[in-house]
Amino acid sequence: CEDYLDINVDPNNPPTSTPELTLPAGQGELAYVLGNQFQFMGNFFAQHWTQAGAANQYCDLELYQITSSDYDARVWGELYAGALNDFLFVSQQAAEEGDLGAQAIGEIMQVYTMQVITDAWGDVPYTASLAGLENANPEYQPQEEIYDGLIDQLNTALALIDEGGSTDIGASDLVYGGDLDLWRRFANTLKLRIYLRQAYVRPEVAQSGIQEMYASGAQFLQMGETGDVEFADQTQNRNPFYQTQVVFRGGVDVVASNTALNYLQETGDPRIDQFYAPAQTGPNAGSFVGVDQGVECTPERTGNQSNTVSKPGPAVASPATAVPFISAAESYFLQAEAVARGWTGAAGGDASELYAQGIRASFDYLGEDVSQVDQLLQQEAVAYPTGGSVEEQVEQIITQKWLSFNGVQGFEAWTEVRRTGYPSFIEPSAASTLGTDLIPKRLVYPNTEAIRNQNYPGLVEISVPVWWDVKD
């Protein structure tokens, strides 16, 4: 009888897994969130994209009316219970198997994911998280503590690689195919990002951390070394922005924001035809034309069809468009900022050259001819303000960095706008329901937390900055 009844083994799902099987699931989930919900949100808030006139699907993003159910189970849930928990499994299981390289990759991906979470929501569960039923009500932790913890975690991961760790993970690593040298540079670049995020709130911590990195000869991601997840032109394997906006919604919602489009046109930037597509019909057919941020969600709306203006272009809205975690361009812009702030010592190189490399890396990633960059750098609005104040230099770096994020790294674009206040020409959406000078400063905690977590800290409004966001 016992044998007859011993059949409760799930034939559909395996009881165990390996780092090779679980790492790609975690990376895919993270790329999906960054390439979908956070791509929409980030590119709207950072004003690369705006709502088309003849629809209103994303007006909430223009009105800055983000509710507690907007980024709940499918974003907060996938980041914690999807990506983060999968990466935790990868590092734990790899440690058990003695695959130190895979363990390091798992740790680095955890840090990356955790930074996205805390940058979006501020104080969140960190050390108390991922304990299953052992801690069903994870405590929230100050963002400052989380940032310190992330550095420690990265140091642990880097030590694993530096100690000669190797990995068998191979092609199951969607980002670098198991290349630990690239992962080391990715981790260093991520560490630089984490320090620079604190540049205004804890400059002394940022400075000493960065100095230490340069003193120990840290290497960062270089041209062609963007860490990204490529999508595939197969059923439910496609770029999520493409699947959702271009296919499912028929491309009716998202069009070029004049904020970004004007800057591209003013500077004669050839990347315009990668970021955007010319209007298909109407009086402007064949040319690049945008919409003022948010205006189509106000009574002044024109109601024009999306195809009478520019939509996201081939480099950002194609079936196989990759979602970068950290791009080579971002790496150079981060280094340029570190140098401009004088936090690198002589090892840091030249800020204006790193800045130019950032733009070249962006061209390279988009498939544009890199040789055009020198000409672009002649433009007044693009030229590096060598000799300008630190803040002027930072403004220039962040403005071009922001542009390089167009359509692919929306979340980081918005986050850097929050941190630095650049580009300075960003004005709130015409449809804003916040105060006149405000763009959203965070996401509100998800509804499931209010209901399921007894340590839920209560509502924090979208207008309240996170810890590192101290600059006007």
Add this chain to the structure above:
Amino acid sequence: QGARTVSGRVTDQETGQPLPGVAVIVRGTTVGTTTGANGEYTINVPANSNTLVFRFLGYAEVQRAVGNASTIDVALGFDAEQLQEVVVTALGREEEERTLGYATQQVGSEQITQGRERSVANALQGKVAGVNIQSQGGGPGSSTRVVIRGAKSISQSNQALFVIDGIPVDNSSSGTGDNLNAGVDVGNRANDINPDDIESINILKGPAAAALYGARAANGVIMITTKSGKGATKKAEITYLTSYTVEDILRYPELQNRYGQGFFGEPDLLENTSWGPIFTGEVLPWGQIIDNQQRVKPYVALEDNIKEFFDYGYNWTNTVSLSGAAENATYYASYSNTQQEGVVPTTEYSRNSLAIKGTTKLVNKFNSTVSMTYTKSGGDFALTGQGNSVFNQIIQTPRDIPVRELEDLDNPFNDEAGFYSPYTINPYWSLRNQTYENDVDRLFGNITLGYDIMEGLNVTYRIGTDFYTDRRKQFMAIRNVEGQNASNNDNGMYSERQIYYREINSDLIVSYNRDLSEVLTLDVLLGNNINQRENDDLTATADALANNEFRSLSNIIGTPLTTSFRDKRRLVGVYGSAKVGFRNFLWLEVTGRNDWSSTLPIGDNSFFYPSVNVAFDAAEAFGLAENTPINFAKFRANYANVGNDALPYSTRSVFVSGNISDGFAGTDLNFPFAGLPGFEVSNVIGNANLAPENTSSWEVGADMRFFNERLRLDAAYYNSKSTDQIINVPLSFATGFGSAFLNAATIRNEGIELLVGGVPIETNDFSWDISVNFTKNENMVEDVAGDNEISLGGLSSAALVISEGRPYGTFLAEDYLRDPQGRIVVNASTGRPRLSTEQTYQGSIQPDWQGGLVNTFRYKGLRMSIVFDTRQGGKLYSRTRGTQRFAGTAPETLFNDRQPYIIPNSVVQVGTSDEYVENTTPLTNTNLYEYWGNLPEGTNIIDASFTKLREVSVSYRLPASLVERTFFGNIEVGLSGRNLILWTPDENTYIDPEVNSFGNGNLQGYEFSSYPSTRSWGANLRVTF
């Protein structure tokens, strides 16, 4: 008067044929006999007794005073209407109803088939107490939910178990998984049962009644007994039945007829909303300019443009059956065909069933029954829900658009490129090019073999099976046009799904009964049950087609996405019951069952549950029948415990193939990813320590009859508590998981059921039988682990949840922000309401009470039955309301004739303070749409009360004198109507509140652009040869 001997012959009233096996009982005594093969009997009537009672299944009981007679011949009339004395209880046993200590209600075949309803479940509506029967929509082949005495389980089914001839059969309903977008109600499997094959249905309401069936019967049982040929005459009888009913929509939403197509008060020929200018009657162009031409029409409201979209549907059923009986054998065979065409063009359903059943009583003490039914069913369904479903589109259509003129898809103004609006698609195009069809082949049946070892001792073995395949095909055509409608371009989609289900059920039953003494009787039963259920489900979906020419997985681009799922569960049970009767007026029964289930942790998978019930017939005990108008007075009480196991595979954590979704259809990232497999840590924590669920209940009731059974009363009070409910308890995602299986909820159901019936008038030619049923069930979730709120589903902005201290299925929805005085707080700059930061509870789906009224009139061969059905209280989310507000077609959007106005009694918050001042910002023409289109979702939750004229039927049996001259045995003609009139509260101008979009599962209370319900009427003819 002294003892004497009486003899006589019992015959069938209609045919005059003798009836064997009729119980003949001397009233008030234990003296009884049965009639022989020729219908004859002889009985010794003791002194001081003066009444003989004749009882036979399916016939009305007859009582005769003996007086000085020595011969009493009786003709019994077939009468399903009357409460029958012998009922079929758990395991298919036939028991005398008065000996049962629990509530049952029997419905005869005439009541089931009089309305000519295709669905067995629907046919019971309004006729039984304690049972909530909700038909989910008006689509051909749509599903019905049957819940007895309230919902008890959160993660498992709450529907009654369907049992046919003693064997449980599947009644699941698997929809499309995503009912928000392009959902389909594909029906429930009880739809495969042909109502014409049913002899009677007995409803076992409480756990006590069903304890012997074990786990699945905690929700009560619908015991169906099919026709067997029993009671038929020796000659073969052929019955032919045909019925034709016509149907149309029961409830159209009310519409405004003042403003037409447009936006912001201005005309806009692309719009699919009615926010345009006031109607002028001018002849104006409409739609696109195609080849320099444009259509024109008067700018006036078309009051019936929505109505005109719908057709008349029909349902044509033909059944032919053959039955007969020989000395020791009976047989029944039937073929039935049902063709249904829906009110929405292109929708249809058909069912063909072939049933055979035979019984024999062999000389060597064996008896056997074989029954088998093959059904082939399936249909073409319309997609429901948001997006481009026809129901969503048709409700939005501007008040001046002539819908019927859109029908010709070859017309360049109507095709994909030429259709007037880019915001929607032509509903006729959608119906023809976005299809969903299924095809079910099903076989169920059983073989029963019994052996009488000795007098009173019988052993019976029964094995039954139920299996089906359900093959489904979904198709969405490629759309590829240029111009304004390019935004609806689509690569097409094709999907095939195959569902296979099989259940095997084996019972070995030993029964023993004997009279222990003059005054004591004993019935003992011991049994073993083995049950296995398995599912196998395979789906392949392609999201790009090569062309629109044919519908096949070979006609796609790229690799189809394939998923498969299977599960299997087994249960072994041992059960027993003992029933002791005392002096024919007191019965005590105890039962017990122990189950071992494969879905519980191995080693801890055994659970036992007992029940006890008592029945006391006071009329018999105190001889009330002799001296008072009380003919019958039974009191009953019971206590029962029923265990339940878990869903398969809940006992351990697993890894699942990677999938992440943003909620839009077909936009997931699904592994394998570019050929690479990926398995993520499942978000559900398995539990190796799961314990079985338990429902314990008690019940008291009375069944009384007065004035020669002219007045009947049956009342019951029950109270059940379901504990250790296995639920998927939601966890903070920050734990790394979304939920865990835990024994973690308690739900109580408490209620009363009343059934009052009477025969106010009864003469030789005329009778009026009236019966009222009333049910009040109070449902309360008494405990949920960690004060969690468990979502049953729905919308994130209007979810249906389980929450401690509230009824099962309470709405948690967006609400207005209100000041401490309850006034609506608006945005100072727009004058539009602000949303509360937290969602609020806005009522539950549970009705306060429900009831039915059944009137039956007979005059000679004429019979008329009228059934009313009502449900009062409870809430419903109506997407139609939301859509009509958004689209400006609802009459309420005419408020203040669409001139600027300030929301009455609204206030503005001063800064972020607690101070509120009167609002002075009016809503204007330019944001009226935004006001109506963005009201909190909670405002779409409406009162779900209704009353329906559920059924009217008239039948006429031609007098025997006429029929005799033909070769027919019997001719009956009839008229039937169902759901003819609907009454609802004033606030519901939208829909029939019975409609539910999410199928017949636990997620109820959502009308989400559903297939509207229908009313039907028609005629039927029954002849026998």
